[in-house]
Amino acid sequence: MEDVLTMISRLKRPTLLVRTARHGLADYKRVQHLRRLLKTEAVPGPAQAIIRLMDVERELDIQRLNNRAEYSVAKHVEALVALMCEARILKASQASRTARGYAVLQEV
Numbered sequence: 001m002e003d004v005l006t007m008i009s010r011l012k013r014p015t016l017l018v019r020t021a022r023h024g025l026a027d028y029k030r031v032q033h034l035r036r037l038l039k040t041e042a043v044p045g046p047a048q049a050i051i052r053l054m055d056v057e058r059e060l061d062i063q064r065l066n067n068r069a070e071y072s073v074a075k076h077v078e079a080l081v082a083l084m085c086e087a088r089i090l091k092a093s094q095a096s097r098t099a100r101g102y103a104v105l106q107e108v
Contacts, residue, residue: 004050008087013061013080017073021080028085037075037082046090053083 034043038052057079063071 004047004054005087005090007054008050008083011057011083017076017080021077021084024077024081025084028081030085030089033078033082037079046086046093049086050083050090053079053086057083 031043034049035041037056038044038049043049044052057076060071060076060079062068064073064076
């Protein structure tokens with residue numbers, strides 16, 4: 001199975017939708033947004049959040065492509081913002097773990 005960051009990198013969405021989502025990155029509030037998007041009280045870790053957000057975003061994209069009345073551009077943008085931010089959090093945590101591992105090797 002692919003890692004979640006690779007899955008995100010393979011998403012193909014309209015440029016305008018992605019650009020709009022990038023404008024919302026600074027306003028991302030992890031707990032608030034994930035609770036609303038994932039409809040849960042317990043906020044999962046970044047990798048698990050990404051997997052669940054991918055499902056939410058996929059459903060929104062299907063609605064968009066089928067011109068469904070219940071489709072919400074605002075919710076789609078919000079899901080993309082959350083995906084982008086969670087990917088950043090995951091990358092940062094992976095980089096931190098790698099750096100700590102490298103520091104331990106230097107001490108040996």
